[in-house]
Amino acid sequence: MKKILLVGNPNVGKSVIFSRLTGVNVIVSNYPGTTVEFTKGYMKLGDEKIEVIDVPGTYTLEPTSKAEEVAVKMLDEGADVIVNIVDATNLERNLNLTLQLLKKGFPVVLVLNFWDEVKHRGIIIDVKKLEEILGIPVVATCARTGEGLKELVDRLKEAKPRHYEFTEEQKWAEIGKIINEVQKLSHRHHTFLDRVSEISIRPLTGIPFALITLYVTFKIVRLVGEGLVSLFDSIFNNYYLPFITNLVTKLPLKLLQNLLLGTEAKPMESFGVLTTGLYIPLVVVLPYIFSFYLMLSILEDIGYLPRLAVMLDSFIHKIGVHGYSSIPVLLGLGCKVPAMLATRILETEREKIIAVALILMIAPCMPQTAMIISLVGRYGVRYLFLVFSISFLTSIVVSFLLNKILKGETPELFVEIPPYRTPYIPTLVKKLWIRLKSFLFEAVPLIIVGVFIAGVLDVSGITKFVSNILGGPLFYFLGLPKETVSVVILGFLRKDVAIALLEPFKLDIKQLIVASVFMVLYLPCVSTFFTLLKELGVKNTLLVVVIMLTTATVVAMLLNLVLY
Amino acid sequence: MKNVKVSNFFCKKINENELHLLHSMKTRIDLTQMKDGEKGRVVEIVGGKGMLSKLDAMGIRVGVEIVKVSKQPLRGPIIVEVCGSMVAVGYGMARRIIVEKV
Numbered sequence: 001m002k003k004i005l006l007v008g009n010p011n012v013g014k015s016v017i018f019s020r021l022t023g024v025n026v027i028v029s030n031y032p033g034t035t036v037e038f039t040k041g042y043m044k045l046g047d048e049k050i051e052v053i054d055v056p057g058t059y060t061l062e063p064t065s066k067a068e069e070v071a072v073k074m075l076d077e078g079a080d081v082i083v084n085i086v087d088a089t090n091l092e093r094n095l096n097l098t099l100q101l102l103k104k105g106f107p108v109v110l111v112l113n114f115w116d117e118v119k120h121r122g123i124i125i126d127v128k129k130l131e132e133i134l135g136i137p138v139v140a141t142c143a144r145t146g147e148g149l150k151e152l153v154d155r156l157k158e159a160k161p162r163h164y165e166f167t168e169e170q171k172w173a174e175i176g177k178i179i180n181e182v183q184k185l186s187h188r189h190h191t192f193l194d195r196v197s198e199i200s201i202r203p204l205t206g207i208p209f210a211l212i213t214l215y216v217t218f219k220i221v222r223l224v225g226e227g228l229v230s231l232f233d234s235i236f237n238n239y240y241l242p243f244i245t246n247l248v249t250k251l252p253l254k255l256l257q258n259l260l261l262g263t264e265a266k267p268m269e270s271f272g273v274l275t276t277g278l279y280i281p282l283v284v285v286l287p288y289i290f291s292f293y294l295m296l297s298i299l300e301d302i303g304y305l306p307r308l309a310v311m312l313d314s315f316i317h318k319i320g321v322h323g324y325s326s327i328p329v330l331l332g333l334g335c336k337v338p339a340m341l342a343t344r345i346l347e348t349e350r351e352k353i354i355a356v357a358l359i360l361m362i363a364p365c366m367p368q369t370a371m372i373i374s375l376v377g378r379y380g381v382r383y384l385f386l387v388f389s390i391s392f393l394t395s396i397v398v399s400f401l402l403n404k405i406l407k408g409e410t411p412e413l414f415v416e417i418p419p420y421r422t423p424y425i426p427t428l429v430k431k432l433w434i435r436l437k438s439f440l441f442e443a444v445p446l447i448i449v450g451v452f453i454a455g456v457l458d459v460s461g462i463t464k465f466v467s468n469i470l471g472g473p474l475f476y477f478l479g480l481p482k483e484t485v486s487v488v489i490l491g492f493l494r495k496d497v498a499i500a501l502l503e504p505f506k507l508d509i510k511q512l513i514v515a516s517v518f519m520v521l522y523l524p525c526v527s528t529f530f531t532l533l534k535e536l537g538v539k540n541t542l543l544v545v546v547i548m549l550t551t552a553t554v555v556a557m558l559l560n561l562v563l564y
Numbered sequence: 565m566k567n568v569k570v571s572n573f574f575c576k577k578i579n580e581n582e583l584h585l586l587h588s589m590k591t592r593i594d595l596t597q598m599k600d601g602e603k604g605r606v607v608e609i610v611g612g613k614g615m616l617s618k619l620d621a622m623g624i625r626v627g628v629e630i631v632k633v634s635k636q637p638l639r640g641p642i643i644v645e646v647c648g649s650m651v652a653v654g655y656g657m658a659r660r661i662i663v664e665k666v
Contacts, residue, residue: 060621090649093622093623096623172625172627201633203637203640310636313641314640323652412641412654413652414657416650418649
């Protein structure tokens with residue numbers, strides 16, 4: 001036995017079983033040519049090392065989405081055993097996939113998961129009988145407690161192909177017949193979680209519920225994020241910086257020193273690869289990535305995200321994005337980088353472009369918000385309100401226009417809303433680690449390269465040259481002092497710091513508003529830019545950047561004309 | 565009434581009159597017209613093959629019993645309980661699922 005595939009509908013506890021079967025060494029990769037991810041790990045059975053693949057969740061073998069296409073392709077590549085995990089509390093619908101697998105002649109072991117819930121819900125399933133009818137090993141498990149997993153492992157070798165013939169028309173009748181024979185329903189008790197579930201999907205209670213959940217989530221994200229930033233910042237400044245400065249200044253070439261350390265003393269304002277290049281991704285972005293992914297994974301495993309998507313779909317669909325985009329949009333209020341990564345769940349390129357434009361312009365990221373509040377807020381709350389509502393409205397208008405201009409239509413929301421479940425901590429930790437790893441090894445190197453390029457441009461004097469050219473138009477069209485050009489350019493590295501650096505220019509409130517709005521909208525920051533490049537490709541990234549620059553310039557120009 | 569907007573990917577555009585005709589038959593209503601908590605049996609699904617198989621995979625098919633749980637405002641998704649699980653169906657799709665009250 002060499003390879004096992006875990007196959008099943010979404011939300012059947014597949015990843016918990018995967019976690020239980022495999023060790024720490026887990027690899028997440030994209031299926032070739034797609035953005036659909038799957039997880040791979042290994043388990044030991046006697047002396048054998050068996051590859052275990054967690055196939056993306058699918059309802060059917062006649063694919064209706066990209067994830068399902070990938071699932072079918074992976075099945076077609078073949079495996080020694082297909083472990084079909086089903087939600088035992090919802091046997092009827094789940095058996096649809098099981099029968100399709102059997103029809104195709106795969107060697108299947110059937111796993112009835114959530115066995116503990118079955119009892120609570122007054123469902124009685126005759127496992128032996130089901131085994132007889134289907135002619136394959138059937139194992140009842142409760143993945144969270146580990147019940148039944150040993151039996152599953154022991155019976156893997158019993159799997160062999162068994163052709164189960166039926167026509168497409170007979171399919172549901174066949175399933176009905178099986179269900180009648182093996183399953184009995186007694187009275188079903190409403191549980192506490194059922195009630196919470198009802199509350200969270202009815203509009204009247206669901207919207208306040210969503211607002212409270214989001215508020216609490218963001219509070220925690222900020223708390224954890226800020227705590228980690230200050231911790232990492234002190235480690236960086238007190239230990240790393242003196243060490244690396246000392247080391248590099250021993251190097252012979254001044255130019256090399258400048259490239260590695262930057263020309264400014266402060267780690268956030270120079271373009272040094274070993275200073276800014278590491279400071280931005282690791283000290284500034286990483287803590288937020290961590291705290292966001294932590295909360296996102298918790299909400300995801302509880303089962304709240306589909307409900308949130310449904311609640312927000314009515315609003316967000318009007319501007320051309322799927323209810324599911326509400327998740328990246330919300331993430332983007334904190335930090336744009338995880339938001340860009342989260343757009344992966346969107347299926348079409350068109351949706352991605354609209355969602356990305358929306359995310360980047362709807363509001364500044366959390367650090368930038370904080371800076372704007374401290375700079376603009378002292379002139380009065382109404383100015384703050386003005387800055388945020390301009391950016392909000394602009395993003396809506398731009399998405400609305402993109403929705404009209406870009407070809408195609410937004411597919412309708414169609415999702416299962418799983419019951420609420422308590423997250424299983426080891427799976428949660430594993431998922432969090434996988435997400436952090438993908439940021440550390442995929443996004444961070446790109447950000448460092450970005451800082452390096454910016455550093456080269458700075459050291460070689462190109463930045464200065466460009467500043468001189470752009471200073472004039474900036475003054476003429478936006479009414480900002482020529483010198484602020486340097487700040488605008490720096491904003492690409494750190495959008496929040498750039499706002500703070502406006503302070504010495506003694507701008508009046510009008511200039512401050514124009515500058516703030518412009519710097520919220522004009523470009524994604526370097527981290528976001530390179531993440532975007534990876535997610536959308538060069539062409540679409542440039543498209544988004546052009547859209548942002550144009551929008552920012554137009555809006556700021558108008559503001560400069562209108563405000564007095 | 566304006567054209568119902570549904571993705572071309574899943575189904576062919578259907579004639580508005582056709583829909584109207586379907587609805588005018590007395591007992592037949594579509595999902596969006598059901599009241600919260602009401603039970604119905606699916607009698608027809610107006611849509612292309614893609615949409616049918618998508619719904620079928622989630623257990624929504626002709627003959628099956630369906631309970632409407634709630635709907636979101638502004639022509640938002642309709643939430644139904646079918647086959648033991650809860651499913652959110654976009655408004656345009658819900659318009660094409662015709663049920664008979666039970």
